[in-house]
Amino acid sequence: MTLVIKNLSQSKGQSTLFRHLCFALEKGRQVLVQGANGAGKSTLLKIIAGLQSPDKGEITWQGHPLFSDKAQYFSHMSYLGHQNGLKRSLTPRENIEELLCLANANATCEKIERVFEDFALTEHANQRCETLSAGECRKVALAAVILKNKPLWLLDEPFNSLDKASYQRMQTSCQQHLASGGMIILSTHQGSHHYDNSQIICLS
Structure with a gap:
């Protein structure tokens, strides 16, 4: 499985969020999207999640x-934005039972x-x-997200509001997902020192 982002460009009003963005994601790999608030991280993840169309560029999944x-595509992907999507x-x-049903997933x-x-x-x-x-x-x-067991996770600032133990637990879950051949694109405004061996995309 491969996700390819080619020449992706997006503006907001008079501002350019990103231009000619290119990267590829394969099984067992992670991409970390970094940038300050307002840099376009959430917009990029929404585009990759198929929730928003880019101004220019192409996204392919398995060719x-x-x-x-x-x-x-949706049958292979789990997206979590800033909102938790809970009732x-x-x-x-x-909530878990309903979300699994909507995702056609079983646990x-x-x-x-x-x-x-x-x-x-x-x-x-x-x-x-x-x-x-x-x-x-x-x-x-x-x-x-974990229980849906989809190969591609798109996580927008997933560690917000978590205590230290839960942060570490989710880090472990991400590593287990990658080790089993999963794929992750994760956005953060924090540093990258906890994300060794990740491809880093910096938005500014």
Whole structure:
């Protein structure tokens, strides 16, 4: 599996966010998108997720233009933006079940419980998300990404609101995903010292 971004350009108003951006992502590899707030990181990930069209450029997935068959692409990809995509009136368990159903994905009860335990969510699993903290909701959203088990993860500032233990747990999950042949594009405004062996894309 290969994702190729070729000559991608995007503007916002009178400002150019990025121009002639090119990179490729293969199995077991990670791309780290860095830049200050407003540099275009979220816009780039939305374009790669197929949620927004670029001004110019081409994106191909397994040799085919992304926009020619979005359904096929979406079946291989999990996207998490700044919003967690949770229904506040539902519990973490109910949200996970609904998100897995929407993604046409399956996970055993044992695997769901293991991920809840890994992220210290077990005691909150049956509380409505509207009663949870921002960090707890972020962990539920990240748990959904892991449980969907899609090969390509697109994660926009995934570690926002996480405590140190959850940050480390998600780092481990990312490494396990890559080791199993998965692919990740991850944006951050932080430094890259925790992301050895990643391809770095800097937006400014």
